[in-house]
Amino acid sequence: MRIDPQQDYFALFGLPRRFELDGAALESAFHNLQAEVHPDRHAHLPEAEQRRAMQWATWVNEAFRTLRKPLPRAIYLLELAGVDAGLETNTAMSPAFLMEQMEWREAVEEARAAGEADELEHLRQRLVHHGREMLAGLTEAFDRRGDLDAAAESVRRMMFIEKLQEEIDDALEALES
Amino acid sequence: MAYSEKVLDHYENPRNVGSFGKDEEGVATGMVGAPACGDVMKLQIKVGKDGVIEDAKFKTYGCGSAIASSSLVTEWVKGKTINQALEIKNTEIAEELALPPVKIHCSILAEDAIKAAVADYKKKHEA
Numbered sequence: 001m002r003i004d005p006q007q008d009y010f011a012l013f014g015l016p017r018r019f020e021l022d023g024a025a026l027e028s029a030f031h032n033l034q035a036e037v038h039p040d041r042h043a044h045l046p047e048a049e050q051r052r053a054m055q056w057a058t059w060v061n062e063a064f065r066t067l068r069k070p071l072p073r074a075i076y077l078l079e080l081a082g083v084d085a086g087l088e089t090n091t092a093m094s095p096a097f098l099m100e101q102m103e104w105r106e107a108v109e110e111a112r113a114a115g116e117a118d119e120l121e122h123l124r125q126r127l128v129h130h131g132r133e134m135l136a137g138l139t140e141a142f143d144r145r146g147d148l149d150a151a152a153e154s155v156r157r158m159m160f161i162e163k164l165q166e167e168i169d170d171a172l173e174a175l176e177s
Numbered sequence: 178m179a180y181s182e183k184v185l186d187h188y189e190n191p192r193n194v195g196s197f198g199k200d201e202e203g204v205a206t207g208m209v210g211a212p213a214c215g216d217v218m219k220l221q222i223k224v225g226k227d228g229v230i231e232d233a234k235f236k237t238y239g240c241g242s243a244i245a246s247s248s249l250v251t252e253w254v255k256g257k258t259i260n261q262a263l264e265i266k267n268t269e270i271a272e273e274l275a276l277p278p279v280k281i282h283c284s285i286l287a288e289d290a291i292k293a294a295v296a297d298y299k300k301k302h303e304a
Contacts, residue, residue, distance in 0.1 A: 091209040098208040155212075163216075
């Protein structure tokens with residue numbers, strides 16, 4: 001087996017270490033590796049090697065989950081670069097951004113209380129659009145400007161967007177049931 | 178996760194929820210957010226001419242612990258001078274509410290909200 005646990009997740013899948021990612025290439029590299037480390041292929045080997053194959057399988061899965069979605073991928077890229085995204089500690093977001101978040105949350109809360117599924121759907125559309133813009137900004141910061149501080153700031157903001165997304169989905173689900 | 182009785186009390190009967198008018202005399206606002214959980218907290222203080230906090234209001238979108246932490250600090254800051262309010266530590270908030278380790282960041286958020294509100298007050302009044 002040619003897996004080296006010292007390498008980073010991008011190297012593991014033979015992908016360039018950058019934010020923009022070829023999803024199809026990741027997918028196919030993942031399936032190839034998965035087949036390689038599958039426990040069934042190692043059933044005839046001594047127990048120690050079976051156990052190692054199992055660990056590799058877990059590691060490959062973890063690597064895939066990390067790179068597949070933009071936000072965990074961005075956090076991982078910052079980690080690799082030794083930049084702390086400050087998700088637990090950095091509470092000093094721009095007041096304008098936080099005010100906007102508060103307004104979003106109020107709008108979701110009101111629409112949910114009033115049972116306005118259409119309004120929630122409308123908010124969701126706006127949020128999707130907003131999320132795409134932020135993603136473009138993140139790509140720009142990572143891959144074109146190499147500005148990791150700006151990337152970390154974007155990541156912190158996107159955590160709020162993600163939470164908002166969950167709140168809207170929750171509200172829509174509650175109204176449907 | 179089980180919330181402590183004090184958290185539940187503040188969560189079910191939050192004190193001082195709401196907002197002051199933006200242009201009300203002596204009002205300052207602190208906005209903070211916790212990226213890890215997407216919580217957003219707004220804390221407003223109303224400061225008298227003598228520098229004592231007369232009233233406080235909050236609005237928080239977050240978990241029970243975040244709501245309880247902000248509700249508690251609105252009670253604690255009342256009657257304190259702005260500089261005394263700055264001495265409130267997140268560890269005291271966490272202790273009072275018996276927050277588990279994974280919720281300590283909620284108390285940090287509340288402490289940072291006080292600091293942000295006082296900073297806003299100073300910016301407006303000491304310039």
